[in-house]
Amino acid sequence: MHAAAEGAAPVRRALLLAAALLALGAAPAGAQFDPAYEASNFSKTNERAAIHSTPEYKALLARVSAANTTPRATARRSAAACGSRGRGRRSAPAS
Numbered sequence: 001m002h003a004a005a006e007g008a009a010p011v012r013r014a015l016l017l018a019a020a021l022l023a024l025g026a027a028p029a030g031a032q033f034d035p036a037y038e039a040s041n042f043s044k045t046n047e048r049a050a051i052h053s054t055p056e057y058k059a060l061l062a063r064v065s066a067a068n069t070t071p072r073a074t075a076r077r078s079a080a081a082c083g084s085r086g087r088g089r090r091s092a093p094a095s
Helices: 003-031 035-052 055-067 071-081
Strands: none
Touching: none
């Protein structure tokens, strides 16, 4: 065999393999889109938006947010932010 032909064979095989993988990978991406599924997914988004825009939900969110800003919750968040997992000394419970 010729030296140039021996060097070209692995390159040709690699290019053919890459082309085959690209051809196989591109087909499923188009086949996965389902308009009916996408429509139901979008309707779920609208359903959640309708719930989250109610005055009752907004009041609940305000209460939960206020509860999360109490000193104890703030201390808990600070400990979590610095990596503490509760292994340190605990203070005596408040009387």
